[in-house]
Amino acid sequence: MVSRVVIDAISKFTTCDAADALQKLKVPHGGFLSGLTMYSPARQSGPTKIVGPAYTVRYVRKNYENAPKPEGHYIDSIPAGSVVFISSPPRLVNAVYGGLMSTRAQASGAVGTIVDGRVRDLQEHRDLEYPVFAREVGTSAPAEVVRVSEVNSPVRLQSDEQDAVINPGDILIADLNGVVCIPQDLAPRIVELMASQADADEKVAADIKAGKTFTDASKEHRSKVKQP
Amino acid sequence: MVSRVVIDAISKFTTCDAADALQKLKVPHGGFLSGLTMYSPARQSGPTKIVGPAYTVRYVRKNYENAPKPEGHYIDSIPAGSVVFISSPPRLVNAVYGGLMSTRAQASGAVGTIVDGRVRDLQEHRDLEYPVFAREVGTSAPAEVVRVSEVNSPVRLQSDEQDAVINPGDILIADLNGVVCIPQDLAPRIVELMASQADADEKVAADIKAGKTFTDASKEHRSKVKQP
Amino acid sequence: MVSRVVIDAISKFTTCDAADALQKLKVPHGGFLSGLTMYSPARQSGPTKIVGPAYTVRYVRKNYENAPKPEGHYIDSIPAGSVVFISSPPRLVNAVYGGLMSTRAQASGAVGTIVDGRVRDLQEHRDLEYPVFAREVGTSAPAEVVRVSEVNSPVRLQSDEQDAVINPGDILIADLNGVVCIPQDLAPRIVELMASQADADEKVAADIKAGKTFTDASKEHRSKVKQP
Numbered sequence: 001m002v003s004r005v006v007i008d009a010i011s012k013f014t015t016c017d018a019a020d021a022l023q024k025l026k027v028p029h030g031g032f033l034s035g036l037t038m039y040s041p042a043r044q045s046g047p048t049k050i051v052g053p054a055y056t057v058r059y060v061r062k063n064y065e066n067a068p069k070p071e072g073h074y075i076d077s078i079p080a081g082s083v084v085f086i087s088s089p090p091r092l093v094n095a096v097y098g099g100l101m102s103t104r105a106q107a108s109g110a111v112g113t114i115v116d117g118r119v120r121d122l123q124e125h126r127d128l129e130y131p132v133f134a135r136e137v138g139t140s141a142p143a144e145v146v147r148v149s150e151v152n153s154p155v156r157l158q159s160d161e162q163d164a165v166i167n168p169g170d171i172l173i174a175d176l177n178g179v180v181c182i183p184q185d186l187a188p189r190i191v192e193l194m195a196s197q198a199d200a201d202e203k204v205a206a207d208i209k210a211g212k213t214f215t216d217a218s219k220e221h222r223s224k225v226k227q228p
Numbered sequence: 229m230v231s232r233v234v235i236d237a238i239s240k241f242t243t244c245d246a247a248d249a250l251q252k253l254k255v256p257h258g259g260f261l262s263g264l265t266m267y268s269p270a271r272q273s274g275p276t277k278i279v280g281p282a283y284t285v286r287y288v289r290k291n292y293e294n295a296p297k298p299e300g301h302y303i304d305s306i307p308a309g310s311v312v313f314i315s316s317p318p319r320l321v322n323a324v325y326g327g328l329m330s331t332r333a334q335a336s337g338a339v340g341t342i343v344d345g346r347v348r349d350l351q352e353h354r355d356l357e358y359p360v361f362a363r364e365v366g367t368s369a370p371a372e373v374v375r376v377s378e379v380n381s382p383v384r385l386q387s388d389e390q391d392a393v394i395n396p397g398d399i400l401i402a403d404l405n406g407v408v409c410i411p412q413d414l415a416p417r418i419v420e421l422m423a424s425q426a427d428a429d430e431k432v433a434a435d436i437k438a439g440k441t442f443t444d445a446s447k448e449h450r451s452k453v454k455q456p
Numbered sequence: 457m458v459s460r461v462v463i464d465a466i467s468k469f470t471t472c473d474a475a476d477a478l479q480k481l482k483v484p485h486g487g488f489l490s491g492l493t494m495y496s497p498a499r500q501s502g503p504t505k506i507v508g509p510a511y512t513v514r515y516v517r518k519n520y521e522n523a524p525k526p527e528g529h530y531i532d533s534i535p536a537g538s539v540v541f542i543s544s545p546p547r548l549v550n551a552v553y554g555g556l557m558s559t560r561a562q563a564s565g566a567v568g569t570i571v572d573g574r575v576r577d578l579q580e581h582r583d584l585e586y587p588v589f590a591r592e593v594g595t596s597a598p599a600e601v602v603r604v605s606e607v608n609s610p611v612r613l614q615s616d617e618q619d620a621v622i623n624p625g626d627i628l629i630a631d632l633n634g635v636v637c638i639p640q641d642l643a644p645r646i647v648e649l650m651a652s653q654a655d656a657d658e659k660v661a662a663d664i665k666a667g668k669t670f671t672d673a674s675k676e677h678r679s680k681v682k683q684p
Contacts, residue, residue: 029596037593072443139242139406140259180595326472328664349633373485
């Protein structure tokens with residue numbers, strides 16, 4: 001399990017900083033999970049950032065009769081500090097997450113929810129000021145077509161462009177730019193890498209504003225960036 | 229035709245409430261029309277909600293020479309209180325709705341427009357504070373590639389995920405979460421169902437905030453929800 | 457090269473006005489480039505409009521070994537007044553444009569950047585108040601999967617719906633409604649056409665607000681619109 005100290009250290013950086021460090025550690029696409037963007041507390045605006053270990057929930061179509069069935073409702077056993085990650089079957093018209101779920105998640109101390117699918121009750125999440133990232137909006141409850149199959153098992157991202165898996169306990173970081181999944185064992189290693197790169201980039205930006213070319217500024221500061 | 233009293237009663241609820249009631253009445257996906265979101269008066273934010281009977285307009289590609297041709301311009305015969313629903317052929321690059329159309333629709337007393345396709349002149353709709361929902365934005369007038377074929381005939385939603393038809397006179401409700409189509413004959417039946425469910429969900433939310441599990445709160449309040 | 461006078465004249469109009477004029481000159485879809493929308497300084501809101509000659513940059517997948525390789529970094533040779541147009545291979549998970557690039561583009565006097573692909577560091581572009589249009593957001597640097605191949609060569613729009621090419625020196629105009637590409641040789645010709653159409657449409661809007669039908673108002677004012 002990733003320590004609080006490491007999670008706090010990661011929280012000082014952006015999703016882009018995390019992706020830069022993960023690329024240095026050879027994680028494909030720097031851990032980016034495409035297509036999931038901020039819907040609450042605002043649509044892709046403001047300073048909201050969430051960081052925490054993934055608590056995963058997998059929905060399956062109701063006709064998958066042999067898929068496992070969990071005991072109890074997933075929403076009642078979220079550990080404090082978690083990021084809830086809801087996985088929906090691809091191209092589902094129904095929403096898999098709504099206002100009462102955020103109400104309960106927030107009461108449990110969750111830091112936010114990421115929905116690989118549709119979210120409904122948008123105003124309720126916003127009224128709670130609870131962060132929700134999603135693929136799309138919707139209006140219709142899920143029970144008609146899907147049911148929860150597994151909690152805290154690995155889930156695969158819905159995507160035609162990339163092949164990515166979110167494991168329970170992986171650190172999810174999400175902000176304006178989208179969502180990055182940090183594999184649990186790499187979390188402690190990225191902190192130093194992020195600090196060194198962000199520091200160099202800040203110096204490059206200052207030099208450019210002062211009139212330098214990107215090539216020159218980059219050559220000077222990026223050569224000193226820490227590598228794994 | 230759905231009465232003013234029923235429309236006013238429906239207006240007190242959200243698209244999600246309407247979808248919940250329609251699911252109880254076995255309408256697939258609770259009447260949700262995927263992919264149509266708020267563009268005016270703001271992009272997916274604020275309290276805007278529109279409710280009214282659908283006035284439908286169907287565009288076809290210009291080479292559909294045998295498709296019917298209406299008399300007069302559709303925009304000049306919108307009944308007051310209507311929601312204009314514009315259907316565009318799928319994957320059209322051109323916009324099928326612009327600022328002058330909202331100017332005229334508003335003058336006719338329409339309550340909003342839903343465009344299953346691209347909308348242009350975004351600032352003009354916003355300046356009018358006229359609600360417009362759409363699939364996407366665009367810049368280019370339609371006459372180059374499409375023409376109106378039918379007014380107030382049933383139109384099929386552009387969608388790869390779902391099969392849905394909007395009939396003239398169906399009640400369209402749209403807000404932050406998207407658009408729901410309420411079949412005309414079911415409109416009077418959903419009011420009681422919505423009230424009962426919304427009331428239960430409010431009690432569940434209050435209980436959760438007070439520390440109860442979702443399972444317990446739900447068991448207590450949802451068992452009393454009115455069923456058709 | 458299009459003169460400053462023409463660019464200033466075009467800047468008084470919207471992307472929709474430009475598309476209307478280009479349709480009169482038989483440019484398919486009025487020059488609209490689908491799928492590229494405003495991300496900075498705000499997401500599809502506010503009065504931001506950019507107009508200027510295209511400075512094009514083409515990224516290719518790294519395994520395209522025979523594709524040309526430019527000398528120097530494209531970001532260090534942007535002419536003042538340009539609109540930077542970055543072309544990414546389709547369906548790329550990685551972003552091809554970030555905060556340092558906008559910092560340098562702004563220092564060069566570029567008026568904005570259009571990314572046919574993903575953009576990252578969203579808050580940085582917004583903090584610079586530098587206009588950025590894009591297809592989507594992302595978090596991950598490009599070097600892992602793509603490299604720049606050509607600068608100031610024609611680039612093809614990523615699109616399943618349309619076939620469009622952006623040539624260096626074409627005038628790009630972008631606002632709330634998206635992006636329009638004005639072929640260089642047509643730029644001087646559209647100014648008069650835009651003025652005449654916009655003037656007529658204003659009169660139509662005024663007449664409609666005063667109670668006229670669209671048909672009547674349109675017949676009166678649009679018959680006088682200048683044609684090529």
